[in-house]
Every structure is written in C-alpha cells, then in structure tokens.
Amino acid sequence: MAYEPVEDADFDTGVLIVGAGQAAVQLATTLRDAGYDQPITIVGDEPHLPYQRPPLSKGYLLGDQSLGGLEFRSSEFFSDSGIKVLMGERVESARRTSIGGVVQTATGRTITCDRLVLAVGASARRLPLRGVDADGVITLRVAADAERLGARLAVADDVVVIGGGFIGLEVAASAKKLGRRVTVLEAAPQLMGRAVGAETSAYYVGATRRRGIAVMLDARIVGIRTGDNGEVSGVDLADGTMIPAQLIALGVGVAPRVELAHQLGLHVDNGIVVDDHSLASDGWTIAIGDCANLPSPYPIDPLLTRVRLESVNNAVEQANHAAQTILGAPVPYRSVPWFWSDQGDLKLQIAGLSSGHDQVVVRGDPGADRVAFLYLREGRLIAADCVNSPADFAAVRRALAGDVRVDPRRLADTSQKLAVVLHDAVSA
Ligand SMILES: Cc1cc2nc3c(=O)[nH]c(=O)nc-3n(C[C@H](O)[C@H](O)[C@H](O)COP(=O)(O)OP(=O)(O)OC[C@H]3O[C@@H](n4cnc5c(N)ncnc54)[C@H](O)[C@@H]3O)c2cc1C
Secondary structure, three states, X not given: OOOOOOOOOOEEEEEEEEOOXXXXXXXXXXXXXXOOOOOEEEEOOOOOOOEOOHHHHOOOOOOOOOHHHHEOOOHHHHHHOOEEXXXXXXXXXXXXXXXXXXXXXXXXXXXXXXXXXXXXXXXXXXXXXXXXXXXXXXXXXXXXXXXXXXHHHOOOOEEEEEOOOHHHHHHHHHHHHOOOEEEEEOOOOXXXXXXXXXXXXXXXXXXXXXXXXXXXXXXOEEEEEEOOOOEEXXXXXXXXXXXXXXXXXXXXXXXEOOHHHHHOOOOEOOOEEEOOOOEEOOOOOEEOHHHEEEEOOOOOXXXXXXXXXXXXXXXXXXXXXXXXXHOOOOOOOOOXXXXXXXEOOEEEEEEEOOOXXXXXXXXXXXXXXXXXXEXXXXXXXXEEEEEOOHHHHHHHHHHOOOXXXXXHHHHHOOOOOHHHHHHHHHHO
16 A cells, blocks of 8 residues: 555654654554553654564565565555554654753654654664675665565575574575575674574574585675675685675664663663663653663573573553553563564574573484574473474463473474473462
8 A cells, every 4th residue: 555645744643653654553552452542653764654674585586475465454454443644754853841851853843742652673783894894785774675685596606695683684585596605694603693592503403404505604704805896705714715796685683772761861771771660761752662671571591681682572561551540550571472483494483582491302303404402490391492393382382471390301303292391380
C-alpha cells in the first residue's frame, strides 16, 4: 500500500514516537488496544511504512519477499486507529518544555507532545579500515541497504563477509544459496561470540564450513583493496594473503542512535540508559528497543545487570511494558529473552542468556544438524541454543520462567521429550 504523506504543518500530539520500527509500531498499537484515547504520532526517517527488518538478510535479500509484504500494518490500519505516521521525516532536535516535549523535523515541522518516546534503533557500524568506503563495501540495516546488497550479489562471484555475527552469517548463507563463493572473516576466536556459548559457536564453525562457506577466525584484516575503477577487489590480511571479493558485506555490529538523547541531556552509556519501566534518566522520556540500555529483564547472571538487547522479542516486550508506564500502571519489565537467526537450512533459536554459565549439556546430534546446547549455572538451567529443534526451544523458553534444577543426564537423554523432563523439574 502506498504511503500517503501527512499534510499538516506543525501540530500537537499525545504520545510522540520518534523512530518507526518494530518497537514504535508495537507501542502505538498496544496503547490503542489498551484504550489510550489521545493522539499518537510516529515519525520515521525511512521513506516506507514501518516494516520488519529480519527478512532483509534472508527472503528479501534473495528476492523472495517484497517490501510491501514486510509492512507491519497498512496505511488504512494506521488512519483507522488514529495513529498518525510521518515517514521520510527525520527528527533533528528534541527538548523538554514545562508541559511536555517539542521536536523539530528536517522539513522544519514542529511537533509538541505530552510524552516523548525514543524508538530510534541503531545504525550499522563501519570499521576504520583502508578502503572501507570503496564501492561494493555494504552494511545492512535498512531496506535500502538490502537493495544495494542484492544488486551487488547478483553480479559478484566472490563475496567476503566481515563479521561472523547473526547478520553476517545470514548474509553469507543467502549468498551461498545464490551460488557465490563466500568467505566469512571474524576477528574473534568464535562465531556469534556476543550471543551464543562457545559450544554452539564451535558447532556453527563446522556446520557453516560443511555448507561450503569458508570461515576464518582470528582474522586480521589490514585493508580493503580496490581496482582502478574504485570498486572493491579484495581483502588484505596481515599475513599477506589477499581474498578476492567483488562484494564485501560488513556485519560488525551496530551503534545505538543516541543523538537526540544527548540533546535531551539524558544519561547515555552503550544506549539510552533506562529503568525497568523504560524511563530515561529525566524520569519522563521513554526509550525502547535497540537504542535502550536497560536493567536485565532476566536477572540470572549477577555480573550482567544491564543489557542492550537487539531483537524483535525485546522490541515487542519492552514496548508492551512501556505502554503500561504511559498508561500510569507501570509494571517492571521482566521476561525471558529469546532470539532467532535463520542461516540457510540452520534455524537457530535461543532462549535465555547463557552468560555466566558453568556447565553445558549437548542434547541431540550435532552431526545431523539437530541439536540443543543447554547452559546451566550452579545446577540451574539458564539458557539454550537450539538448532533445528523447535520443540526443545519451546520447552526451554516456557520452563525458564521458573527455577529449573535438573539432572544434566536427563537433559541429554533424547529418549525423553525435553518438555516432559523440564515439566518434572519445575514442579519437583
Ligand atoms: C538484517 C537484519 C536482520 C535481523 N534479523 C533478526 C532476527 O532474525 N531475529 C531478531 O530477533 N532480530 C533480528 N534483527 C534485529 C531486529 O530487527 C531489531 O532488533 C529490531 O528491528 C529493533 O527494533 P527498533 O524499533 O528498536 O529499531 P528499528 O527497527 O531499527 O527502528 C528504528 C527506526 O527509527 C528510525 N530513526 C532513527 N532516528 C530517527 C530520527 N531522528 N528521526 C526519525 N526516525 C529515526 C530508523 O531509521 C529506523 O527506521 C535483524 C536486524 C537486521 C538489520
């Protein structure tokens, strides 16, 4: 559905949500569902109606899905719900007033509001590398990036992915599916090191290589080489090796967007620091989604008290809780985090946070690409990384809401359903 621009010039609104992604749409719809009857406005700097980001590295990149098909809601839905959506409009400044807040957009529009919400997400990091600005070095965060990446993928024979995190590995799997020669260069000694345990990571190194994707860990990149035409031609490593590439996908993490938070004088530290009601340091502005640094909603590891979670699940759950704050019935944000990453035929689903674990149980058969890595701390199950094992994932996710102390041998025993083992453990 085509996006219809909002004509009004300056205006006043109840809730103003800056950023038009997963968290923004969830908050607006939850507020309406809960009976909030004041005007709601979403302002986003991308030119399209809000859409789902996960397919950008998968179905959309492969040309199997259209952008329209990724939209969360139609423009009719937004207008019928009284949610004003301004797209292609960047909020450039924000400040508090005695009765609320006021923002100014790049088109010169002024919007005043009773409550300001920052749902501004994050932007893809680049690396300070020689040649990093060459044609053909592409990061992936928004639909426009996926379009550039897809156009290059169509003509490149050799693809190098710098960064072996979720997005890098998803792009690598998509490129392989299109028949490209693919190399993943990861500076750390393990893949997906920020998100999964070492055992899961080691499995992924093998599984990715078995799928014909070269994986280099501890990679020391010294620069990106370009041809006479200014186009990328390869990656130079510290040992003198050159890996040819006509496309380099940079997947080296994201930086939370904190420009407006700085203007508002909010506490910023790896994101906009909020409390468990999503309130920033001024006690009024709300920050949700990838941009927010929050008290861990799953406080299992005493060393991990604050987190910034980059996931659909967090954007949705935190937005739902923030709606309660706005409605004046705050509920502390507690939840078992979960994530997923589809890399070709490998469906990874993660429940909980494995940081601080002291024991790992392998359930299933890594060789058959159907395995769950279960992470425990002091005898208590705290997380699971499940590969092509959706039933195990669902069982763990449910069980982690309670205190699960279970004999590791029972966890490893695939003759028994994990749901049954965990049900016995929780109620024991
Ligand atoms: C390629 C890709 C694949 C992913 N795959 C998965 C997956 O498989 N599973 C999973 O759980 N998560 C996945 N994610 C992560 C997930 O999409 C994010 O965690 C989620 O989108 C966060 O939502 P958000 O609303 O916080 O931020 P975003 O969705 O990034 O939305 C923020 C929006 O705010 C806009 N904005 C920022 N500043 C301003 C401003 N000043 N004025 C106006 N607009 C502004 C931004 O342009 C953006 O459109 C993926 C992300 C990417 C990029």
